[in-house]
Amino acid sequence: MKTRPPSGTRDFLPDDIRRREHVIGVVRTVYERYGFEPIETPAFENIETLLGKYGEEGNKLIFKILKRGEHERTGEADLALRYDLTVPLARVVAQYQNQLPKFFKRYQIQPVWRADRPARGRFREFFQCDIDAIGSTSTLVDVELLSSASEVLGRLGFHDFVLRVNHRRALTALLECAGVPMEQHTDALIALDKLDKIGLAGVEQELSARGVEIEATKACLDFFSDARRDEPSQDVPLQRMREFVKSHAAGASAVDELREIVQLAEATPAQGRIRIDPSLARGLSYYTGAIMEIAVPDLAGSLGGGGRYDNLIGMFLGHDVPATGLTLGLERIIVVMTERGMFPPEVGRGGVDVMVTLWNVESRADAVALARELRQGELRVDVYPDADRLGKQFKYAASRRMPFVAIVGDDERARGEVAVKDLRSGEQTAVPRAEAARFIASRLANNG
């Protein structure tokens, strides 16, 4: 029987859980500080809720659940696993419209499933940490998203991330001004999105392969030939976009929105992080306005992404409600933090503060009594179950990374003491039994 979990999924052992909970704790704290409130939604949705929301590629990657019973052999699906947290939110907003505040800000940390081929930092089951702000078209909320993501990453110890920002309407305007017909926009965006990977010549090849005319291809390349990704100054790309789309009213206003976002962000933790990236496209089809992606140098994919989707809720409700959101990819953050050794020491410590050793079989009752006393002092306490020789018990405690062991031998019992040994320093102290818990707790507080 094979014991490996299905490809693209993982079991989380205690060390993994500690790392995950550390990151989730920071994410939740920051999100709540920005006024986002938690919701959860089911692991699966009616399939029609999901289909047609993510684009052609997305449709293929949805995990479908077969109908049960007599319909099973037809292979027909009526349910599907959640593909992201944004579409379920849109459904929730449409369903509970009159119970939700005018400006609804929610966060949601749950797994999603994609029928992708697994790769480094890419899983078929993974957690997203979403924040979304419903009900406002203001660029102020887009900036709050960028700000909270920056604060999360900053607190986790990231100092080299950038927030790439672009605008769907600005992209549309750019392509229209270059002479790319509307029906080729999706293809053209896919090609342009690869600019930093395959270069100008590659994009040119890709565009013509996708049937974009020479003239339009040339016009696109003219614009993008000077575009440098991740350039710190935002004025240059904004100026160039503005100039290129000046005859296009919607495009010009989109560029103005981008400029507002850059300016507002200066007063937030996102300050200095934003890079206007005219080639950023993003795959999901529901985006309508500003789009964003979070990148670090040592990861091919992104740590997170998001954007404005002003008419997704309308697909459920019948009339549009503006919305914008962003997600952080939990496992991508953990992959980079693990590789870089960014977890603080207390996360690496095990789940036990002190182990009570077992002196001999006769003292078992005393060992559990001591464990109880130490637990009453708010310590996490394990009791060694067998009367093995002390060396073996110590070795076990050290291998579990337990910082302290407590020993009550015949001598200690006679004096009403506990011998407390710090396994990290090797230092051993005899303390009155009533003081033992406080002694250990204060040592833990002093040096993690």
Place this chain on the structure above:
RNA sequence: GUGGGUAUAGCUCAGUGGUAGAGCGCCGGACUGUGGCUCCGGAAGUCGCGGGUUCGAACCCCGUUACCCACCCCA
């Protein structure tokens, strides 16, 4: 879905046709009141799976499965 690579002990890997190996880990002992250091000993492998070539295959050939890397797409 496309291309490339890998598969040998719990882990990391060596082994280019002739007796299955190392380091780490694990267990025991030196050490019946003390882990890490040292020394001694020990357990542990259908060499991914199936077929073929050969007197003989971990090694060569064919197939297959799993995993890894890159691409596509994305968190």
